[in-house]
Amino acid sequence: MPKEPTHDPIKQALDAFRDQVDVATQVKLNEARHTALAQADRTPRRRWLLPAAGVATMAAVTFTWALLKHSPSEWPEQDPSIFADLELLAEEADTDFYQDLEFLTWLDDNDLMESDI
């Protein structure tokens, strides 16, 4: 429905300002519109995102279900000392100990105590 003519001087002036766009400018505005629409054609709606998201969700659900299906009692038993070793490894290393490691290994191999030397 066309707008009724306004008696508001501000609106009248702005309507006139809009309507007096010259032909050259009008052509450029049309070109700008076509360029923008051509860009829309080059970037089609990403419809593949929906099925891809569905597949990803299904994969995550299946993986979680597979993990939960095997209760912890079915998991292979771990040697508890492995955690103690990890603690030892995590502690700051005593460099003197490692320097003497060869010597201590030799003592052990020969069933000797350090005090025997």
Add this chain to the structure above:
Amino acid sequence: MSEQALNRSLDDFLRRHQNEAYAIALVSVKQPADALDVVQEAMLSFIKSYRLKPSSDWRPLFFRVLQNKVNDHHRRQKSWLRHFFSGHDQTDVAAEQASEAPSPLSALNIQDQGNEVIAAIQDLPSQQQQVILYRHWQELSVQETADVMQISPGSVKTHLFRATQKIKSLLGKSHA
């Protein structure tokens, strides 16, 4: 909606609003070439970001993008001028620019009365100018105008009151 139907709707929407967008840009940036650039950038960004929004939301969204592009243009201008004239006295530079710049309305052959109103709108501070364009002329709601300008609805009302008072005062003086 199919791609073709969507593109037809977008084309129709932009065709109906391109002259208004150009007028808004020209009032704000003053130079026709700059106004064209601003409108083209706004169309590109609008299509890229909002074409899949419901078409009932397109108009305020398009004006919001347009206003952002106008603001970007002003920021670029300020930064360029600051860089280019960094060794000059800023007051002298502003005076030089004001005297050398072509009249914003020189390219348009509009009636004297309209000319005065447009000149009065161009003289308004930026936010008062925007409420006149979006709220008063385009008749966006207070909330839509607030969204376009990224200010509160209360500020929209305040700016609109001050802007209309100022224009009336300027027009009253010129006819006195």
